[in-house]
Amino acid sequence: MTSTITLNNGVVMPALGFGVFQTPPDATAEAVETALRVGYRHIDTAAAYLNERGVGDGIRRSGLDRSDIFIETKVWISDYGYDKTLHAFEKSVRKLGVDTLDLLILHQALPGAFDKTIAAYRALETLLADGRVRAIGVSNFMPAHLDELLAATDVVPAVNQVEVHPYFSQPDVQRADVAHGIVTQAWSPIGGITSYRGDSSKTTFTDPVIVGLADGHGKTAAQVMLRWHLQEGRQAIPKSVRPERIAENFDVFDFELAADELASIDALDTGIRGGPEPEMITLESFGREIPEA
Template structure:
């Protein structure tokens, strides 16, 4: 597998990116700078993370040409609706300090108000046609959401960013995406959510992953990231620790065997770590996204 993936509109994106979920806004620039220094060229953020400006500051300070860094951000549900989502782009672009966002996606489906979701996606289609974004997509969309979206819009999403790690693989969503040319992008790709959500098992301590890692002289996290790469899944690990940031990028010099891959596939528990997509409502999850 290469270190890049090609989206359904021909745009290339790095196979491994850097995430900043839950990184405090005032502390975001430093880990992003570390990631860029190591060699990451995709940074994933979101309006709801409140740290887009820190990402933009780090990219600007890096000395890298803007075209060298693939910037991805997400529209929060509070800004859904056609005009609102066009304005959400302006807010994100200002904070990221860029005229063009490489990948702009809807953060969640709103199952109870899907017309608002469709209107938001149509705004993404307009941004794409106008050259303000290079690719568009969605996040946390299940099969029924994707099917309804495809029936009501013109542009097939380039990406669906969903929770994927060895303990929660969402094979049905991945398969539907593959059938329609939608790339799966994994959030919590190394199962960090299994550690910080207080579960009884963490992927980092899983005996199968630890054993496979030892066989390759790698960490369990590196094995999980390699597992994603070999399946054509884009992954966005998150860390604020410079050594972990570097470790998570060092995954292109080994390969998992078919047997090792099958053993990892067999770890799926079917237990979701994030919120249930059907429970997302404006009443419960709505929040104002500031202008700057």
């Protein structure tokens, strides 16, 4: 296993990214600067997180060259539609303070208005062709969404960012991604969502199987889960604002899980989703205006 993943268009992406979902705008810059100092080189944000400016500030404060950092952001459903999505790109790069993006993805499918989803993706294809973005993709797309998108567009998504952790691994989505040459990006990769939604008494961090593996390797539960993702070929995007956790989550390249250990984590899947049901995403329920830059 290497520390990078090559996407289907040849672009090289770090295997481990740093996420800023639910990170307050005023805390984002410091968290990003800390992550880059630790060694992360991929920062994942989204227009709907409302913290792209903080990400840009953190990147500039790090002192690293722009070319050394892989920047990913997402277009929110309220900005779907060809022209609106092109404008969404402009809003994001202005907030981030950059000219180009390494990866731009659609944040959700809009099952009840898939024509808007297709138009938005065609805008991403234009940005890719124009060299404004290096790779394009999707997020929270189920196999049927991928099939419908691929039938109507030209560029196969480079990534599909979905909820994947030991308690919800979405094997059907992962199989569909592999079949199309799409990298699965894992959000909530260490099951943080299991700590604050559903039965909080049973979380991935205290699961006996995961804790047992952690003890055996002299690692933490989080490190074991991140290693599980990397060895199974997924990209993982952990998030934290605590410097010690940010560093801990990056310290996963000096040990290896055996095949039976990986299988024991695979077997923990409950089939219970923590995030929103993708088929239920509508503009009426989830639409929100994304501010101008």
